[in-house]
Amino acid sequence: MRELTYREAVREALREEMKRDPKVFLMGEEIAEYGGSYKVTQGLVEEFGKERVRNTPLAEAAIAGAALGASLVGMRPVAEIMYIDFSFIAADQIINQIAKLRYMTGGMVKVPVVIRTQGGGGVAAGPHHSQSLEAIYAHIPGLYVVMPSNAYDAKGLLKSSIREDNPVIFIEHKKLYGESCPVPEDDYVVPLGKGDIKREGTDISVITYSRCVNFSLAAAEELAKEGISLEVVDIRTIKPLDEEIILKSVQKTSKALVVYEACRTAGFGAEIAATIAEKAFDHLDAPVTRVAAKDSPISFNPRQEDYILPNPQKIAAAARELMGK
Amino acid sequence: MPEIDAATLKKIYTNMVKIRFFEERAISEYRKGLPGFVHPSIGQEAIPSGVCAFLRDDDYIITTHRGHGDIIAKGAQLDRMMAELFARKTGYCKGKGGSMHIADVSRNILGATGIVGDGIPIAAGVGAAIKMLGTDQVMVAFFGDGATNSGAFHEGMGLAAAWCLPVLFFCENNLYQQSTPFSDYCRLTDIADRAKAHGIPGLTVDGNDAIAVAEVARETIAKLRQGEGPILVVGNTYRTVGHHMGDPGTSYRSKEEVEEWKKKDPIQRLRKTMVQNKMATDADLDKIEQDVLKELDEAVKYAQESPEPAPEEAMEDIYA
Numbered sequence: 082m083r084e085l086t087y088r089e090a091v092r093e094a095l096r097e098e099m100k101r102d103p104k105v106f107l108m109g110e111e112i113a114e115y116g117g118s119y120k121v122t123q124g125l126v127e128e129f130g131k132e133r134v135r136n137t138p139l140a141e142a143a144i145a146g147a148a149l150g151a152s153l154v155g156m157r158p159v160a161e162i163m164y165i166d167f168s169f170i171a172a173d174q175i176i177n178q179i180a181k182l183r184y185m186t187g188g189m190v191k192v193p194v195v196i197r198t199q200g201g202g203g204v205a206a207g208p209h210h211s212q213s214l215e216a217i218y219a220h221i222p223g224l225y226v227v228m229p230s231n232a233y234d235a236k237g238l239l240k241s242s243i244r245e246d247n248p249v250i251f252i253e254h255k256k257l258y259g260e261s262c263p264v265p266e267d268d269y270v271v272p273l274g275k276g277d278i279k280r281e282g283t284d285i286s287v288i289t290y291s292r293c294v295n296f297s298l299a300a301a302e303e304l305a306k307e308g309i310s311l312e313v314v315d316i317r318t319i320k321p322l323d324e325e326i327i328l329k330s331v332q333k334t335s336k337a338l339v340v341y342e343a344c345r346t347a348g349f350g351a352e353i354a355a356t357i358a359e360k361a362f363d364h365l366d367a368p369v370t371r372v373a374a375k376d377s378p379i380s381f382n383p384r385q386e387d388y389i390l391p392n393p394q395k396i397a398a399a400a401r402e403l404m405g406k
Numbered sequence: 407m408p409e410i411d412a413a414t415l416k417k418i419y420t421n422m423v424k425i426r427f428f429e430e431r432a433i434s435e436y437r438k439g440l441p442g443f444v445h446p447s448i449g450q451e452a453i454p455s456g457v458c459a460f461l462r463d464d465d466y467i468i469t470t471h472r473g474h475g476d477i478i479a480k481g482a483q484l485d486r487m488m489a490e491l492f493a494r495k496t497g498y499c500k501g502k503g504g505s506m507h508i509a510d511v512s513r514n515i516l517g518a519t520g521i522v523g524d525g526i527p528i529a530a531g532v533g534a535a536i537k538m539l540g541t542d543q544v545m546v547a548f549f550g551d552g553a554t555n556s557g558a559f560h561e562g563m564g565l566a567a568a569w570c571l572p573v574l575f576f577c578e579n580n581l582y583q584q585s586t587p588f589s590d591y592c593r594l595t596d597i598a599d600r601a602k603a604h605g606i607p608g609l610t611v612d613g614n615d616a617i618a619v620a621e622v623a624r625e626t627i628a629k630l631r632q633g634e635g636p637i638l639v640v641g642n643t644y645r646t647v648g649h650h651m652g653d654p655g656t657s658y659r660s661k662e663e664v665e666e667w668k669k670k671d672p673i674q675r676l677r678k679t680m681v682q683n684k685m686a687t688d689a690d691l692d693k694i695e696q697d698v699l700k701e702l703d704e705a706v707k708y709a710q711e712s713p714e715p716a717p718e719e720a721m722e723d724i725y726a
Contacts, residue, residue, distance in 0.1 A: 106538065108534075132538060133538075135534075135569075137565060138561070138564050138565055138568055140561035140564060140565060141561075142527055142557055142558050142561045142562075143527045143530060143558075143561035143562050143564065143565040145527070146524065146526070146527025146528045146530065146531060146558065146561075146562060147527050147528070147530045147531030147534055147562070147565055148531060149527075149528050149531055150468075150516075150527070150528035150529060150530060150531020150532040150533070150534070150535065150545075151531040151532065151534050151535040151538075152531075153511075153516050153528075153531075153532060153535075154466065154516075154532050154535045154536070154539075155535060155539065156534075156535045156538060156539075158531070170557075173521060173524065173558075174524065174527060174528075174558075177519075177520075177521050177524065178519065178521070178524055178528065182517065183723055183725075184502060184723045184724060185499060185502055185503040185507045185517075186498070186499050186502075186503060186507065186509045186511070186517060187497070187498065187499040187500030187501070187502050187503065187723065188500070188722065188723040189498070189499070189509055189510075189511050190509070190511055190516075190517075222724055222726070223724065223725075223726065224726060225725075225726040226726075247725045247726065274726075320726050321726050
C-alpha cells in the first residue's frame with residue numbers, strides 16, 4: 082500500500098470531502114496561496130478556487146464565529162486556527178456559541194463546524210506556539226475533540242469530522258506532519274469516539290493519544306527487550322472517550338500508565354486515570370500512573386523543552402517502576 | 407406625507423405594539439415569579455419594526471440578550487416566546503435558552519446571544535454562506551452600542567467588509583452600555599464613524615422615528631441585495647426602563663432625561679403621523695392594540711398551561 086505523510090493525509094481528506102460535497106469549504110489564515118502555516122492546504126486553492134479556500138483576516142474570533150454562521154445556513158466549514166495557542170482568541174465563539182447553540186435552542190439547529198488546529202511541542206517554538214490544550218475543549222459539553230496519532234487515522238477521522246452534524250475540534254500535532262504510514266486510496270472513515278490498540282501487550286496498558294502514541298510505541302519496543310510487554314491504547318477521540326477499549330485493556334493487564342503531552346495538572350490524562358480508578362479498580366494491581374509534561378510553560382530552550390515534555394525514556398522509566406523493576 | 411405606504415406602516419405599528427405589550431407583559435409575569443431575568447427594549451421598538459418591514463421571510467437576523475423586539479419583528483410567535491420565558495417544554499428552546507436565547511430557524515431567526523458582540527462574526531459567516539450559495543438574501547445583525555467596543559464587532563465587521571458580504575450591521579444605540587454613557591468609553595461622538603475603520607458606509611438615523619428607520623432600511627437592504635457589501639447603521643434611541651428587571655434605571659441617568667425620552671415615544675409618534683396623514687384612524691390603531699392584547703392573553707395562557715420539561719430532559723441535545 083502507498084504511504085502518505087500525516088500532512089498529505091489531512092490534505093487528502095480535505096480534498097476528497099470538498100469533491101464529495103460542494104458545501105464543504107475551508108477558511109483560515111494563510112491557507113490559500115501560502116498553503117497554510119504547516120502546508121497542509123497546499124494546492125487546494127488552485128484546485129477549488131478562492132471561494133472555497135478562503136484566506137481570512139488575522140482575527141480568530143471572526144474565523145470561528147463566521148464558521149458557525151455559515152454552518153447555520155447550509156454550509157459545512159472547515160476552519161483552520163493556525164496554532165491551538167491562538168484558539169483562545171476564538172475560544173469565546175467556540176465555547177459560548179459553537180458548543181452551545183444546538184443545546185440552547187432546544188436542538189433546533191445543526192452546527193457542522195470543524196475547527197482544525199495543531200498543537201504540541203518539540204520544535205523550540207516557545208511558550209506561545211507549543212501548548213497542548215485539548216483538556217480545555219474536552220471540558221466543554223458540546224464539542225467533539227479529536228487527536229489523531231498517524232496519517233491513516235488523521236484522514237479517516239477528519240472525513241468523519243467533516244460529515245458530522247455537530248462541531249469538532251480537530252487537533253493535529255506539528256511534529257507528526259512529516260510522519261508516514263500506509264494509507265489506502267479508497268474512501269474510508271474512522272468513526273469518532275472509537276479508540277484503537279496500536280500494539281498488543283500483556284503487562285501494562287499505556288493509555289495515550291497524539292504524538293505520545295509514537296513515544297509509547299518506542300518505549301514498548303525498548304521494554305520488550307527487557308521482557309516487559311506494553312499494550313498501547315490510542316484513544317484517538319478525546320471526547321467522547323472510548324471507555325470500553327480502555328477498561329477492557331486494563332482488565333487484561335491490571336496496570337495502567339496514562340501518557341499525555343499536556344501539563345500534568347488537570348490534563349485530560351487525569352480524566353482517563355479517574356475513569357480507570359472508578360470503573361476498573363478491582364482489576365488494578367498498582368496505582369494508575371501518569372507521564373505528562375511538567376506544570377510549566379513550554380520553554381524555548383531545547384534542553385529545557387525536553388526536560389518539560391514526555392519522551393520514550395520517561396515512559397519506559399515509569400513502566401519499569403510500575404513493574405517494580 | 408411619508409414615503410412608506412399605509413399598509414407597511416400598519417405592519418410596523420402592529421409590530422411595535424406587539425413588542426411593547428409583550429415586554430410589559432413579560433415584566434409583570436416576572437414580577438409574579440418567573441425564573442431568571444429579562445432585558446426589555448421598551449422605547450426602542452421603532453428599529454426592529456422598521457428594519458424587518460423590508461426583510462423577506464428568507465432573510466436572516468441574529469440578535470442579543472435584549473432581543474425580544476428583533477425576534478417579534480421578524481415574525482416569531484408570541485405564545486412560543488412566552489412559553490420559553492416560562493421555561494416550558496413548548497418554548498422555542500424547550501426551556502433551555504430562556505429570554506436571552508430565543509431562536510426560530512423556521513423564520514430565519516438564527517438566535518440571540520448572551521455574550522455582547524458575539525452575533526457580529528456569526529452574521530459575517532451567514533453573509534459568506536449567502537454569497538457562496540449565490541442567493542440575494544440579506545443578513546441583519548442587531549446589537550447595542552456597548553457591543554461596538556468589543557473585538558468581535560471589529561473582527562466580524564472587518565471580515566464582512568473584506569469579503570463584501572450582504573450584512574446589515576444595525577446598532578440599536580440606546581446611549582448606555584448598561585449604565586455607562588457612550589462618551590465615557592469612546593472618543594468618537596458618532597458610533598457610525600466606526601464604519602470608516604473598515605471602509606464601509608456608516609449611517610445614523612433617528613431610531614425613535616419608525617418612518618426614518620424604515621426609509622433607511624429600505625435603501626440599505628436594497629443595496630445589500632445588489633451586492634454592494636456591508637453597511638453599518640446606527641439608530642439612536644433610548645431604553646425608558648432599566649437594564650433588566652433588577653435595575654430601576656435611575657442611578658446613572660436623571661429622571662428628567664428619562665421623561666424627555668418618554669415624550670419621544672416611537673409608538674405615539676408613528677400613531678400621530680399616520681392619523682394626521684389619514685393613513686389610519688385612531689380607531690384602526692386602537693383595534694390593532696386590542697388584538698395584540700388578546701393575542702398576549704392567549705400567549706400567557708398557552709405558556710401557563712404548557713408542561714415543564716422533565717429534569718432528565720436536560721441531557722437531551724448533547725452529543726459530546
